[in-house]
Structures are given as structure tokens and as C-alpha cells.
Amino acid sequence: MEKLDRRYENPTPVPDWWTSQFEQIEAILENEIERGEVRVLATSPGGRPVHAVFYGEAEPACRGKANFNSAVAGRQPSAFVDRAARKRPVVLLNAGVHGQEMEGMVGVLSAIRIMETGRDVQGRPQEALRRAFDTVRLIAIPCANPDGRFRVPYDGWVGLPSEEMHRVGQGTRRDGSLYGWPGCKVVHPMVGDVGDLGGYFDDAGVNMMHDEVFDPMSETTAALLRLMATDAPDIVVNLHSHENPPSIHQLSYGPKSVKERIVAYAERVYAGLDRAGIPHMGVPEVVHDDIREGMMKSFNFGSAMFHAGGGLVSTYESAHGVSDGLEPFDYERILEAHHILFGAVVETAREGASAAL
Ligand SMILES: [Zn+2]
Structure with missing residues (x-):
């Protein structure tokens, strides 16, 4: 598929270091990776590779x-993974689900x-962060939806x-009108009345956030759920963006204690930003996943990731x-955050915030 048309010039130049x-x-993945191991997780409908870079040995x-679900049913989460015995917790950073x-x-x-x-x-020394990353097993996915x-x-x-x-994110109908939010979610896969196919979607029109997680339409969705089951990250950050300042969003359809830990983690992130x-x-x-005002929450990709690997x-x-x-935010601030x-x-x-699960 072709690139969408560009209707604006950037009012401030995009810095050279902003390699997006x-x-x-x-x-970068082809030429600059020596310590890490680059793997292809899946191939997109457009024929593009979805890469992950692994740092640190699996245990x-x-x-x-x-598997996770059976271990939980057996009242023994360690029958899935003994997280407390891990020398290095596993961190998954998953970016670019939305293009x-x-x-x-x-x-x-x-x-x-x-x-x-x-x-x-930006070329700035980051020794403290490097030392911190070296204490975990890091799995980094820079672009989950290359299409x-x-x-x-x-x-x-x-x-x-x-x-x-x-x-360009959520796309348009053939008449040029914006699908917008939540309109972009009431047609899925996004096929048929499509003018500009937005960056939310792969070339088959699938928005991984709302894939058919029990029978995925996207090979990448299936690969990421498999990664949860095999590598059992202790913490997963799905990296998205919106028009407002940074925000941590809660897990839906997870245990209350996990939601409480996400609150504590969000407070830690926010204290750093402060x-x-x-x-x-x-x-x-921390809210019950109940029907409110006639609506229920969606069991989305994050929910599925939790139920695949805790x-x-x-x-x-x-x-x-x-x-x-x-x-207002500039590129430097966005990166610093x-x-x-x-x-x-x-x-x-x-x-060991998730040691119980
Ligand atoms: Zn998003």
C-alpha cells in the first residue's frame, strides 16, 4: 500500500536523531546491534518483518x-514461571502497535x-539507565505494526x-470524512468504505489492540501472545501516544491486586516526571470491570497479554x-519522558512487583 498524502509541513523540524x-x-536493527539478539517475530500482511531485540539470557x-492459565487453576503460579527464582526479571517494551x-x-x-x-x-550518556537495564532481561520491540x-x-x-x-492514524471513509474515535473501532477489520487506511491498522485492516485474540487475524498478535506465554515478562509496557500529556492506563480484566500495583508503578513514573x-x-x-452506563470495557490486547503470561x-x-x-511538548521532552x-x-x-503472578 502507498503512503498517505501529506497535508502539512512540520512547523518545527524533526531532529535528525528522531529516527522514526x-x-x-x-x-538500526541491521547495522547497530551487537550485544542484543535480533529476531523476526512475525511478517506483516504487507510483507514487512516485525523485529524484537533480546538483551540477556533466558532462564x-x-x-x-x-501454561499460565493451567498453573493458576492448579493454585501454583510457579508451575508456569517461578518468577521469584529468576536472577533477572523480564521487561517487555512493545512500541508501534499503532503506526x-x-x-x-x-x-x-x-x-x-x-x-x-x-x-x-541524542548521543547523551545514560550510564544509570544502562546499569538499570543490565539488571533485567530486556525484550524491545520498536515497531510492532510496520505496515x-x-x-x-x-x-x-x-x-x-x-x-x-x-x-492518518484512524483513517477516513471514501468521502474523506474522518472515522475518528470511537468510529474507527466500529468497522473491524477496516475494509470496505476506506479512503485513507490509518496507521492504526496493518495492511489487512487489523488493529491489533482489538484483534480476535482467541483466533488472531494478525500473525503479529499471535506472535506477541506466544512471546507472553514463552518468555513471561514480569512487566509489559505497551507504548502508545495521544494528544495529551503522558498517561499510564490501567489493565482491564485483571486481578484487583495487579491493578493496585499498576497504580503504584504509575505513581513512581509520575513522581519521576514531576x-x-x-x-x-x-x-x-482501580475499578471493577463492570457494565457502566450500558457499556462494558473491551477485553483488549493488553488484557489478552496478561491472561497469556501474567x-x-x-x-x-x-x-x-x-x-x-x-x-506543549517538544521532541526532547517526549524522549526524556x-x-x-x-x-x-x-x-x-x-x-518483584508481580512475584505472585
Ligand atoms: Zn495507540
Whole structure:
């Protein structure tokens, strides 16, 4: 599929270090990885590879004889994975499920660069973060939906209007009208009345966030759920973006105690952002997944990840830096917020925050 048309110029130049194009991501994975192990997890409907980079050895001796669900039913979660016995907790950073949300892609590339060189994508030393990452087994996925990323004609959103971000992200009907939110979710897969196919979707029109998780339409969805079952991350950060300041979103359809731990983790991330003077949204609430105002919550990809492999599974929404967001953000701040997030993620993983599951 072709790239969508570009209707605006970036009001502030996208910095050279902001390597968010699919081709740039591929080049980094091909040429710059020495410590990590690059694996192809899946191939997209558009024929593009979905890569993950692994840092640190797996600890198969900690893996039990049961899948997660059976171990839980057997009242022995360690029959899935003995998390307490792990020398290094496992952290999964999963970016780029939505192709227009390139902020997390750059954030994950920065994590990869820090692991490889001790410096971030801006070339600044990040010794503390490197030492922190070296205490965990890190699985980094910079771009889970390369088809969507490829179709998006912009490399960054700072100073652009959110309406344009929604056009290329969520797409349009044939008459050019925006699907918008939540309209972009009531046609799925997104086929038929499609003008611009948004970056939310792969080339087959699948939005992985709402795939048929028990019988996935997307090979990547299946591969990521398999990764949860085989590698059992202790903490998973699904990296997304929105027009507002950074926000941690709660897990749906998980145990109350896991939701409480996500609250504590969010407070830690927000405290770090506060120290850096970076605005953020509110702390996620612990709520029952009940029907409210006639609506139930969706059992989305994050929910499925939790039920495939346990752990603390939540979503980080970065700021895009659009011109009409609640607070202004530039590229440096967006990246800095990701580094703060990663520090808090490792601290949380080191605490054995999900030791019970
Ligand atoms: Zn998203």
C-alpha cells in the first residue's frame, strides 16, 4: 500500500536523531546491534518483518510445566514461571502497535542504543539507565505494526494539529470524512468504505489492540501472545501516544491486586516526571470491570497479554506534542519522558512487583 498524502509541513523540524521511519528502524536493527539478539517475530500482511531485540539470557530453569492459565487453576503460579527464582526479571517494551504513534518507537530505539553504546539516541550518556537495564532481561520491540508506520507520511507530530494526526492514524471513509474515535473501532477489520487506511491498522485492516485474540487475524498478535506465554515478562509496557500529556492506563480484566500495583508503578513514573517538570495525566483508578452506563470495557490486547503470561501489563500513552494538546511538548521532552518511564519500569520489575503472578 502507498503512503498517505501529506497535508502539512512540520512547523518545527524533526531532529535528525528522531529516527522514526520504518526504514530507519530497520537500518538500526541491521547495522547497530551487537550485544542484543535480533529476531523476526512475525511478517506483516504487507510483507514487512516485525523485529524484537533480546538483551540477556533466558532462564529456562525457572519455566515450569504448565501454561499460565493451567498453573493458576492448579493454585501454583510457579508451575508456569517461578518468577521469584529468576536472577533477572523480564521487561517487555512493545512500541508501534499503532503506526502513527512513533514517539514510543523512538523511545524503544533509545533503549536499544543505550544497551548497545551507553548513550541515548541524542548521543547523551545514560550510564544509570544502562546499569538499570543490565539488571533485567530486556525484550524491545520498536515497531510492532510496520505496515501502519510505513503508510504514515509524517515522522513526528510536534506542532501539527491533532485532526491531521487522527486522519492518518484512524483513517477516513471514501468521502474523506474522518472515522475518528470511537468510529474507527466500529468497522473491524477496516475494509470496505476506506479512503485513507490509518496507521492504526496493518495492511489487512487489523488493529491489533482489538484483534480476535482467541483466533488472531494478525500473525503479529499471535506472535506477541506466544512471546507472553514463552518468555513471561514480569512487566509489559505497551507504548502508545495521544494528544495529551503522558498517561499510564490501567489493565482491564485483571486481578484487583495487579491493578493496585499498576497504580503504584504509575505513581513512581509520575513522581519521576514531576522531578523533571514534565506534566502528566492522573493516576489510573482501580475499578471493577463492570457494565457502566450500558457499556462494558473491551477485553483488549493488553488484557489478552496478561491472561497469556501474567505480569504487570499496562499502557503508556506518550504525548504527541500536537499544537492543540493540553500541554506543549517538544521532541526532547517526549524522549526524556520515555527515559524516566524506563527507569521506573526497571525499578518496578526489580521489586518483584508481580512475584505472585
Ligand atoms: Zn495507540
